Amino acid sequence: MTHTKSLPRAVRRATRVSMAALAALVAAVLALVLFFPPPGGSFHPTAWSPGPGFSVDEAKVDRDLAGTTTPYVGEAVRGPEDIEIDEHGRPYTGTQDGKIVRVLPSGDTEVLAEVGGRPLGLAFGHGGDLLVANHGIGLQSVSPQGEVAVLTTRAGGRAIRSANDVAVGSDGTVYLSDSNPKYNSTEIPGLASYSLYDFLEGRAAGRVIAYDPTSGQSTELVTDLHFPNGILLSEDETALLVTESTRYRISRHWIAGDRAGERETFLDDVPGILDGITRDESGLIHLPMYDRVDALDRFVLPGTLLRHVTVRLPPAVLGAREPLSGSILTVDAEGETVRQLTGFHPAVSNIALLDGAYLLGTLEGAGLRTVTVPHRSSAAAAGSGHTTCSSAHLWVPWPHGSAPA
Known part of the structure; x- marks a missing residue:
């Protein structure tokens, strides 16, 4: 009887403790929001509820191929975010510590140049x-002898703070993505990626810049983009495809012809966080992407309160987790899914196409890797020598003399 009579008192005590804990939590959240300024200055987030990502037909999904990746130069190169291949079949990449590295036919690596910063997108001019x-x-530009020059640091009266990818037109025009004007290594040092802060603010602040190598002038070609990342010129060079990482989409921007100045969505609600973009000889478009973060999509992005809280967390907390896993989505020229290769860990950031293989870039957590490419086109399989791809990468033989196992 004593136990029964005391039960309501215990419940009331537990309730008081719970309410006190809740009040303490609310007070802590309010203190965090009111007294700790966010990085980058003013922060005015806008809410957005992302879709779940479109489903890929199971018959087009390969869950096993990622397990067959093999090291290319392994630990010798850290953070090879993008890869470019020269006319002699030698891959080039940038590293986390600001170097441009060239892989020789022997498999050895050499430092071509020290460019500082964090080299990301690469293309030959x-x-x-x-x-x-x-x-x-x-x-920047790096000569074959390793001489480094800065070509442009500003466009439209603003500094280029988050240069990300680069593509080159047949007339020499250089197209450069500038992902975000606020969040970069100057403002928040030490992070592998700054896209999370762009996710949290949720505003279209990125742009694509056109650089004229003859005049040295840089102009804003496209503005109001959500973390523009990879860039791909259409085969007739009338349009640019731009991966917008923090909107799970690819937008198409017409830059010449009757539709110049127009924009449209090429692919929407992609089931991953897009990075680079490459087209092969057969016209297929390859899209490396990171797996989505469910908690971000479900709880943080649909409102603004958790955006305010999350952005104020220490950068060490936000960047402390393991690198994300990811997949490679392949679509045709109309955006229809051809296949999806899943299970890459760490995720692939960019790919270069080699004879019978992908050479895989990654933002962090691995060196250069290769994986055999399935379902290659007969034209590509029959080709020999070095054939230029429309993505400015090259389709080249395995530089070590034989295809990887």
Whole structure:
């Protein structure tokens, strides 16, 4: 009887404790929001509820191929975010510590140049120099002898703070994505990626810049983009495809012809966080992407309160988790899914196409890797020598003399 009579008192005590804990939590959240300024200055997030991501037909999903990746140069290169291949079949990549590395036919690596910052997108310009989209610096060039030059650091009266990818037109025009004007290694040092902060603010602040190598002038070509990342010119060069990482989509921007100045969505509600974009000889478009973060999609992005809280967490907390896993989505010229290769860990950031293989880039957590490419086109399989792809990558033989196992 004593126990029974005391039960309501115990319940009331537990309720008081729970209410006190809740009040303490609310007070802590309010204190965090009111007294701890967010990085990057003013923060005015906008809510957005993402879709779940479109489903890929199970018959088009390969869950096993990722397990067959093999090291290319392994630990010798850290953070090879993008890869470009020269006319001699030698891959080039940028590293986390600001170097441009070239892989020799022997399999050895050499440092071509130290460019500082965080080299991301790469492409060869018409003069043979390697163009570098360098996060926190801008657009650079590296000569075959390793001489480094800064081509542009500003466009539209603003600094280029988050250079990400680069593509080159047949007339020599260089297209450069500038992902975000606020969040980069200058403002928040030490992170592998700054897209989370763009996710949290939720505003279209990125742009694509056109650089004229003849005049040296840089202009804003496209604005109001959500973390523009990979760039791909259409085969007739009338449009640009741009991966918008923090909106799970690819947008198409017409830059020439009757539709110049128009934009449209090419692919929406992609089941991953897009990074690079590459087209092969057969016209297929390959899209490396990171797995979505369910808690971010379900709880943080649909409102603004948790955006305010999350952005104020220490960068070490936000960047402390293991690198994300990911997949490679392949679509045709109309955006229809051809296949999805899943289970890559860490996720693939960019790919270069080699004879019978992908050469895989990654933001962090691995060196260069390769994986055999399934379902290659007969035209590509029959080809020999070095054939230029429309993505500015090359379709080249395995540089070590034989295809990987």
